[in-house]
Amino acid sequence: MKKTYHIVTRGARESAAVIEQFCQTNGQILLPIVNLIQSTSHVVESVIHEIGVQTLEMILKLSAEQVAGARTPGKASGEIRHHGSQLGQVKLADRKVQVKRPRLRHKTEGEVKIPAYEALCQDRGLSQHMLGALLRGVSTREYHEVLPQMAATVGVSRSAISRQAIEASVEQLKQLQERRWDKIEILVIYIDGQRFAAHNVLSAVGVDIEGKKHIMGISAGATENAAAVKELLTRLRDQGLPTDRKYLFVIDGAKALRGAIEEVFGDDQPVQRCRNHKLENVMSELPKEQQDQTRNLMRAAWKVKTAEEGEKRLEQVARLLEHDHESAARSLREGMKEMFTLQRLQIPVSLHKCLATTNIIESPHSGVRRRTHNVSRWRDSDMVQRWVASAWLLTEKHFRRIDGHENLWALAAILGRETITKKQEKVA
DSSP states (O other): OOOOOOOOOSOOGGGHHHHHHHHHHTOSOHHHHHHHGGGOOOOHHHHHHHHHHHHHHHHHHHHHHHHHOOOOSSSOOSSEEEEEEEEEEEEETTEEEEEEEEEEEETTTEEEOOHHHHHHHHOHHHHHHHHHHHHHHHHHTOHHHHHHHHHHHTTOOGGGSOHHHHHHHHHHHHHHHTOOOSSSOEEEEEEEEEEETTEEEEEEEEEETTSOEEEEEEEEESSSOHHHHHHHHHHHHHTTOOSSSOOEEEEOOOHHHHHHHHHHHOTTOOEEEOHHHHHHHHHTTSOHHHHHHHHHHHHHHHTSSSHHHHHHHHHHHHHHHHTTOHHHHHHHHTTOGGGGHHHHTTOOGGGHHHHSSSHHHHHHHHHHHHHHTTOSOOOOHHHHHHHHHHHHHHHHTTOOOOTTGGGHHHHHHHTTOHHHHHHHHHHO
């Protein structure tokens, strides 16, 4: 029977640096990183590449230990001894991979070869087999089998594989899933969804008082419905996000999102509707020759100082449209008040660029889409979440603070975070 597999593109080399930094931060053992991928979705090509590198290095280390024994601190002993490491190169299927390989020296006869390294250099079929094991492990969550299968391919005994090396991954994944939010002062929460075939994944990104962005959680469902949104928000609450304080929610306008926010956090939470989504919705109801003028009028209305003036201008635009394009006028009027939440709260203009749209969450989404578009079949919801999670984890490592972050103290005051504003005053 033909086995199911996923096509992986050869591109996306620019993402390798992102993953390399992630791997270095989280330890030298590959398997923890493989297991981290369980929680969400991303960077198919680059994740596979970097995981392969880390796994190969672990296998080479195990192969060296089979020859010379485990490295021990203190004075070297035995006929064959560990002698540092050096860069080497092997092939993992169709690509050349640079790895850090251990060195061994005989007490009197000089350099001793590492069996696994020599096997990989001489037999390209072995690397193809190892990549297949790696891909199957990532796709099916049988991560505990990846290292033993690949190691056995080049003659490393399964008994030489540390149980701790495999179990360490479980602990890292647990830490990820149990992130706490009670000690991080979150001010802004962006929520948006992304589709993968029949599956929809909702993601939440938070911005703290210093302007730093955090991936807070994901939730999968068939649609962006109230149940999926509520599950996401309830999980955040269970992970310590206080529900007795105000946040600025930035959403695309789906009614399910608004309803779930009210149910979990209360009906007094300020919500800013994404202006880019509103533009897209209105433009989709207009002929091409009408779009430029309407777009310019809407953007001009969003730049006014007061919410009242902005709403007045948009209403004028809606009246111009309703005679010939009733659906466009109806779309424009829907949720109009929430398009001016920033002006109504008198949030500093320097923050409007980042708070008026869901771009902060959509930019990483585009990276997920670019790097997963060649996956031939999204088998189930678990698979989608694994890949989406890896995307967020890797992207988060390169998050920058939002534009205008130096004025977030003002937003904190507007949201009633008195303790924060008092600290800011003392610093000043």
